[in-house]
Amino acid sequence: MSILLKNIIRISIILFFQVFIVTKIPPLHQFIVPYFYFVLILWLPFKITRINLLLMAFLIGTLMDWFFKTPGLHAAASLLMAYLRPYLVNLLLPKEATEWGNEEPSTKTMGSVPYSIYIVVLTLFHHSYLIFLEWLQFGSFLYFIGKLLATGIVSLLMILIVDLFFNRKSKSR
Amino acid sequence: MRNVFLFIRRYAVFILFLILQGISLYSLFTSNRFHNTYYGMISGEIAGDINRRVNNVEEYFTLRKENQRLREQNAFLLSQIPSGQVLADTAVKSVTDTAYVDSVKQNLQYQYLSAKIISNSVFLQQNYLTLHRGTDQGVVLNMAVMGTDGIIGTVVGVSKNMSLVMSLLHKQSKVIAVLKKGSGLGEITWDGKDPRYLVLRKIPKTVVAKIGDEVVSSPYSDKFPPGSSIGRIEEVRQDSETNTYILKVRTAVDFSNVQHAFIVKNLLGDEMEEIKNKQIKE
Numbered sequence: 001m002s003i004l005l006k007n008i009i010r011i012s013i014i015l016f017f018q019v020f021i022v023t024k025i026p027p028l029h030q031f032i033v034p035y036f037y038f039v040l041i042l043w044l045p046f047k048i049t050r051i052n053l054l055l056m057a058f059l060i061g062t063l064m065d066w067f068f069k070t071p072g073l074h075a076a077a078s079l080l081m082a083y084l085r086p087y088l089v090n091l092l093l094p095k096e097a098t099e100w101g102n103e104e105p106s107t108k109t110m111g112s113v114p115y116s117i118y119i120v121v122l123t124l125f126h127h128s129y130l131i132f133l134e135w136l137q138f139g140s141f142l143y144f145i146g147k148l149l150a151t152g153i154v155s156l157l158m159i160l161i162v163d164l165f166f167n168r169k170s171k172s173r
Numbered sequence: 174m175r176n177v178f179l180f181i182r183r184y185a186v187f188i189l190f191l192i193l194q195g196i197s198l199y200s201l202f203t204s205n206r207f208h209n210t211y212y213g214m215i216s217g218e219i220a221g222d223i224n225r226r227v228n229n230v231e232e233y234f235t236l237r238k239e240n241q242r243l244r245e246q247n248a249f250l251l252s253q254i255p256s257g258q259v260l261a262d263t264a265v266k267s268v269t270d271t272a273y274v275d276s277v278k279q280n281l282q283y284q285y286l287s288a289k290i291i292s293n294s295v296f297l298q299q300n301y302l303t304l305h306r307g308t309d310q311g312v313v314l315n316m317a318v319m320g321t322d323g324i325i326g327t328v329v330g331v332s333k334n335m336s337l338v339m340s341l342l343h344k345q346s347k348v349i350a351v352l353k354k355g356s357g358l359g360e361i362t363w364d365g366k367d368p369r370y371l372v373l374r375k376i377p378k379t380v381v382a383k384i385g386d387e388v389v390s391s392p393y394s395d396k397f398p399p400g401s402s403i404g405r406i407e408e409v410r411q412d413s414e415t416n417t418y419i420l421k422v423r424t425a426v427d428f429s430n431v432q433h434a435f436i437v438k439n440l441l442g443d444e445m446e447e448i449k450n451k452q453i454k455e
Contacts, residue, residue, distance in 0.1 A: 020227050023294070033296050050186045058193045066220045068294070069301045069337070072201035076194055083190045133201065134298055137344065 003045060011040055011060065014162070019067045022158070031143075031150035036158040037064055037074075038126050041082050042119065045104050050086055057082030077130035081122050092118055106163075119159060127152050221303055221335040224292040232432060239432050246321045283398045284438040285319075286310065291335075295368035295428045300342040302326065306436060307334040315396065317437040323402035323425030324348065324390060325434055336436070341403075342368050342428055349394055350403055353387040355380040361388070361403060361422065368428055371404060373420040374412075382409050388422050395445050398437060 018037040041057050048056075061075030068074065089105070092114040103109045105118060127148055135144040181188065232239075288306040306312050308331050316328045318338045326346065330337035339346055341363060348361040350373060357380035359373045373388055386406045390397035408421035439445075 023296070024231070051189055054186065054189050054193060058197075061197070067224075067292075068297060070201070070297065070299060072197035072199070076197035076201065079190060079193050079197065083186075133198075137298065 007040075007044070010043070010166070014040055015060075015063060015067075018064070023068075031147045032154050033147075033151055034154040034158045035127075035130075035151070036155055036162055038078055038081060038123075039119075039159050039162055041078060041085070042122060043104050043106075046089065046109075047103075053082045053085065054079060073130065073133055076133060077126050080129050081126040084125055085122060088118055088121060120156065123156055123159065124152060127155065221291065221332075224303060225305060228289075228291045235430055235432055238430060242321050282439065282441050284440060286312070286436040286438065288318075288336075288434050288436050290431055290434055293340075293428070293431065295340075295342055298344055298365050300340045300368075300428075301329075302338040302340055302431075302434070304328075304336045304338055304434060304436065305334065307332050307336050309333050311438070312336045312436055317396040317398075317439075319397075319401060319435045319437055320426040320431050321433070321435075322427070323404070324397055325426055325428075325431065327396065328436065338434075340428060341371060341424065348397070348403070349391040350388050351391050352376065352380060352382060352406075353389045353400070355382065355386070358391060358393075359388075359417075359420075369423060370407065371422045371424055373406075373422050374417060376418045376420060378411065378416050378418060380418075382406060382418050382420060384409060388420075395442055396437070396439060 014037055018035065022034055022036070037060065040060055041053070044053060044056060057078040058075055061078035064074040064078075065071055093110065105115060107115045110118065131144055131148050131151070134147075135141075286306060288304040290302050291305050292301075292303040294300045294302075302318075302325065304312075304318070312328060312331050314328055314331060318325045318328060324341065326338045326340040326343070328336050329339045341348065341361065344363060344365055346361075346363060350359050350361045351357060352359075357376045359376040361371050361373050364370075364372050376382060384406050388403045388406065390399060390401045390403060392399035402425040404422040404424045406420050407423045410419045410421070412419050
């Protein structure tokens with residue numbers, strides 16, 4: 001399957017789940033609103049150029065904003081994450097890894113420990129910025145910290161499930 | 174000049190990042206209920222169509238509750254029909270005036286337009302509903318939206334077949350409310366925490382507020398029919414700084430579970446607006 005087709009299918013499935021299933025479930029607590037749509041940006045291939053990465057993040061974020069009716073909120077958070085992604089990949093991987101072809105970040109291509117660090121750090125960046133922007137308009141500091149922790153943990157769990165569900169087959173090193 | 178191009182080329186990614194980030198933050202911080210008209214139009218037509226298809230399936234899950242609510246409302250409405258009521262005083266001759274019901278629409282102040290809710294949220298900080306009714310069906314900005322149990326919100330964006338409603342669970346939502354028993358004007362807002370509770374402020378302490386008292390829309394409202402239910406008081410707190418209460422109100426409408434709504438058209442609304450403006454000019 002071509003890489004473009006694969007990504008288009010993946011984007012539609014994950015956005016559908018995020019918008020119509022996960023966020024329709026009555027929340028356990030006001031702090032817990034799991035988001036996992038940004039794994040789409042984390043899973044884009046290594047070789048994608050940084051400009052395309054930013055544009056993709058803006059597109060996905062804006063799509064989310066249309067459904068959640070929060071103009072610019074998710075787009076801003078996704079952009080920050082996409083901007084930081086190449087730096088983190090360079091830190092975690094030996095140089096030549098970035099010259100791979102259509103490989104995507106996964107436990108198999110990166111190794112499980114670097115991959116976990118990659119996911120956790122970028123999720124934290126995304127969530128802190130998202131909740132920070134929400135907090136600027138609304139709520140107290142306790143709200144910010146509480147929501148960041150609770151939502152972060154639940155989101156990471158969701159990403160683990162999504163990762164297992166998609167079970168992406170990449171060539172091992 | 175060459176250096177400028179070199180600079181741009183070198184920092185192209187960063188510059189693009191800043192531009193896109195700027196666009197997002199600008200649209201985030203300048204958006205409020207007034208600007209939302211434009212945003213409501215784009216997302217209303219694109220996201221609205223997908224939302225509608227999904228909602229067709231979703232509706233089956235709440236069918237039983239919805240049925241129950243409609244049956245209760247039916248029973249209530251049936252009891253309102255004049256022919257079902259017995260006159261208390263038989264000495265007075267009563268003529269059922271058909272004109273009163275509505276033939277020239279002179280006595281009718283509020284018209285109700287039934288609409289299906291096709292998307293809804295309760296857990297965000299700014300909650301909106303989308304209704305499957307728009308300008309083609311006569312919806313305009315600032316109309317009130319009610320559920321079968323009480324007030325839902327205000328129309329803030331309209332497109333051809335969809336309208337965007339700011340629900341009471343929105344940080345910018347403000348509705349003037351009174352206590353059904355003690356009167357006293359107050360303001361209903363939402364603190365963004367629990368979608369089951371609203372906050373009622375500015376009710377003076379001279380009014381007696383008790384747990385369980387009903388909170389209704391103000392008789393001076395130009396949108397909501399006076400006396401429409403908003404909720405019941407769940408907790409009474411005294412504000413130590415001012416002479417007012419801070420009341421926790423449980424919503425009458427179960428926001429996580431609404432499927433149908435009525436858009437309320439105030440037939441005298443334009444006239445009220447006109448006379449207000451006239452007064453201000455003079």
